[in-house]
Amino acid sequence: MTLVVGNYLSPYVRKVLVCLTMKGVPYTIDPITPFFGNDAFAAVSPLRRIPVLIDDELTLCDSTVICEYLDERYPGPALLPTNRADRAQARWLEEFADSRMGDVIIWRLFNQLVTRIHAQPAFEQLAQFEQLVLQTPPANQRAALLAAGAPLSETSFGADVPRRGVMPLG
Numbered sequence: 001m002t003l004v005v006g007n008y009l010s011p012y013v014r015k016v017l018v019c020l021t022m023k024g025v026p027y028t029i030d031p032i033t034p035f036f037g038n039d040a041f042a043a044v045s046p047l048r049r050i051p052v053l054i055d056d057e058l059t060l061c062d063s064t065v066i067c068e069y070l071d072e073r074y075p076g077p078a079l080l081p082t083n084r085a086d087r088a089q090a091r092w093l094e095e096f097a098d099s100r101m102g103d104v105i106i107w108r109l110f111n112q113l114v115t116r117i118h119a120q121p122a123f124e125q126l127a128q129f130e131q132l133v134l135q136t137p138p139a140n141q142r143a144a145l146l147a148a149g150a151p152l153s154e155t156s157f158g159a160d161v162p163r164r165g166v167m168p169l170g
């Protein structure tokens with residue numbers, strides 16, 4: 001089974017979940033809050049960032065790298081255009097969204113304006129869980145998500161208190 005470590009509210013996690021859904025790959029999720037990873041989390045995510053994907057082949061970090069891996073491994077709709085120039089443009093848009101828009105736009109606004117307007121079914125499936133996380137304190141999120149039918153992992157890389165990542169803030 002494929003495991004995704006990371007919270008529903010992270011745009012990077014959402015990107016991975018949408019790709020898994022579009023490819024029809026079943027997964028479980030360990031929806032840890034950013035900065036709340038335990039000691040084992042550092043072993044699977046050297047930068048202490050979400051998302052992390054763990055499956056029968058590997059443990060992998062970074063949403064872009066993960067999505068490219070999923071695209072190469074699984075059949076189904078191609079996640080990138082087949083034309084080389086279109087593919088390059090798509091990669092640039094992804095990079096722009098990951099680096100720049102993540103810096104300057106509140107991701108929730110981006111989510112509402114862009115992804116929901118396009119109304120991709122894969123995004124719609126996640127919306128109920130995102131809303132739940134927004135309304136629930138971190139300590140209660142696993143229980144709330146489980147009750148709502150989210151495909152939760154049995155164990156968690158989450159910790160009770162936040163910890164610093166390895167990158168300097170600010």
Ligand SMILES: N[C@@H](CCC(=O)N[C@@H](CS)C(=O)NCC(=O)O)C(=O)O
Nearest residue numbers: 010012034049050051062063064165
């Ligand atoms: N380039 C990474 C960025 C991931 C990222 O920044 N994730 C945030 C949450 S949205 C995080 O884990 N931050 C914790 C930290 O920086 O310590 C990716 O695409 O996966």
